[in-house]
Amino acid sequence: MARRRRATLERSRRQVAGLAExxxxxxxxxxxAQEVIDGIVPHDAAVLALVDPVSGILTDTFRTGLDDSLDELFIRLELTHPDPITMTTLTGRPDGVGILADHIPAGLHSTPRVRELLAPHFDLEHEMRSVVRSGGSMxxxxxxYRAPHRPGFTADEAATLSALEDLLAAGVRASAAAAAGVAGVARAAPGVEExxxxxxxxxxxxxxxxxxxxxxAYLDQLGGGPGGTLPAPVRMVAEASRLRQAGHMVSPFVRARTRTxxxxxxRAAPLSGDPGSDRTVVTVEPASAEHTxxxxxxxxxxxxxxxxxxxEVVAGAGTTAIAHRLAISAYTVQDHLKxxxxxxxxxxxxxxxxxxxxPGAQGPVIGLGLGATVRKEMLRART
Structure with a gap:
């Protein structure tokens, strides 16, 4: 059984590696990637999302088995009712994976996320989460997620999901390179000044x-929903602002990559001069290099x-100055730069x-550089 499980995992790693490549x-x-994961960790619903590592706000989300109609409730519960498998908590764990049932001795319905969101609105109960880290950041x-009548997630399934993290990270990096390539061709949408x-x-x-x-024009670039529904990053940053007004320590800003x-x-802030209102002002602008x-x-x-x-290089320092400031040799500086x-x-x-x-610029060989990193991981996955 263990041999079969290892063989299945390696096959799945090769599949995710190919997608990243x-x-x-x-x-x-x-x-x-969700289809591959479903083959080794069956589930009834899933969310895979890009995340701003500083604010923790989701910026681009793929979902199956549920929708985005309750994103504001999700972020409210995530930021105001922390449990042992919040994304921030999982980022600090070596395996980056958590099964909700393992940490809720009083029963799954004792946690607000199940009681107020998953069970009543989506008929889901069991939850397993993982984070994808690159460069040490989420x-x-x-x-x-699984329905109430299904068995809960297991430690073996958590280990399986954790084993895919490096290749999911490779896919994130490859998708960033693909997006940067689009930006190199279309630096701005029609009608939007730099x-x-x-x-x-x-x-x-x-x-x-x-x-x-x-x-x-910015909203169109971020991708809204039917009937004029705002893009998820806009709705989430607005909700974060409301939470901050209520006294919660949250950051009402997010950096999001557009479809171009x-x-x-x-950035979001309460509408001034409108006391007691839930209306929020969201400012949208091209991100500066400082922010990205x-x-x-x-x-x-x-x-x-x-x-x-x-x-130091971006600040204009030369090799000798960098070596002096960082107390390393000039050879080490050159090795890091290579x-x-x-x-x-x-x-x-x-x-x-x-x-x-x-931001959005494409280096002359950006695809080759990122591809080399991905291909290295692909080879490791195949051995």
Whole structure:
């Protein structure tokens, strides 16, 4: 039995590795990866989502077996009723996986997420979550769910999901490269000026009561739902602002990549002059390099020591100055830079600085660089 399980896992790793190597956009990769996961960890519903590692807000989500109609309730429960398998908690665990039933001795319905969200609205009860880390930060998350009449998730299934993390991370990085490639061709959507900010007012039920033409163009880039439903990042950042007003320590901002590959920064605040109202003002603008560089370094799997060198390079420091400031040799500086060049897919400091300081820019060989990292993981998966 153990041998068969190992063989099944290795086959699944090869399948996910192949998907990552294909360089699919996130939604396509997540959909295909979910089918692979369902073959080894059967489930009735699933969520695979990209995550802003700083705010913890989901930015691009693939779902099966449930919808996004209750995203505001989800983030409210996630941020105000913490349990042992919140995404932030799992990020600090070596395996990055948690089974809700293992931590709730009083029964699953004693946790608000099951009692108020999963059971009454989706007829789901059992939950297993995992995080996907790159560069030491959470860049994506996975939630698997089963109906009440099904058996709960097991430790073996948790180990199986954990064993896919490195290849899911490779898929996230490959999808980022694919998005950056799109941005290199289409730097801005028609009608949206570079670095132009816009605002919209979000009602409590998750709809906009007024938008400008520029704001609407941004919403179109982020992808809204039917009937004028706002994109999930907008609804979630608005809910985070309401929670902050209620005294919860949350961050009402998120960086989200658009369908055209550009990064946008979303910030939310209560509508001033409207006391007692749940209406929220969301500001949307192209993200600056300051807001995206660390996120890009996470996606490229740049190590903490390497990114110390990168920050110095972006600031304009030379090799000697970097070596002095970081108390390392000039040879070590060069070794770190060679590693970063390979991961990012550039050949020089100038190209590196350009890619990291122009959100949405595409280096001349960005695909090759990221592909090399992915292919290395592919080979490891096949051995």
């Amino acid at each position: 294909d360089g699919l956009r996130w939604g396509d990769f997540a959909a295909a 860049v994506a998350a996975c939630g698997l 670095a132009q900010a816009s605002v919209l007012v979000v009602e409590a039920e998750g709809r906009a009561s007024g938008t400008t033409a520029t704001a609407q 590959g550009r990064w946008l920064m979303l 560089m660390e996120l890009d370094l996470d996606l490229y799997d740049v190590t903490p020591r390497e990114r110390m060198v990168v920050r 590693s970063v060049f390979r991961k990012v897919g550039v050949r020089s400091r100038r190209e590196l600085v350009h890619v990291l300081t122009h």
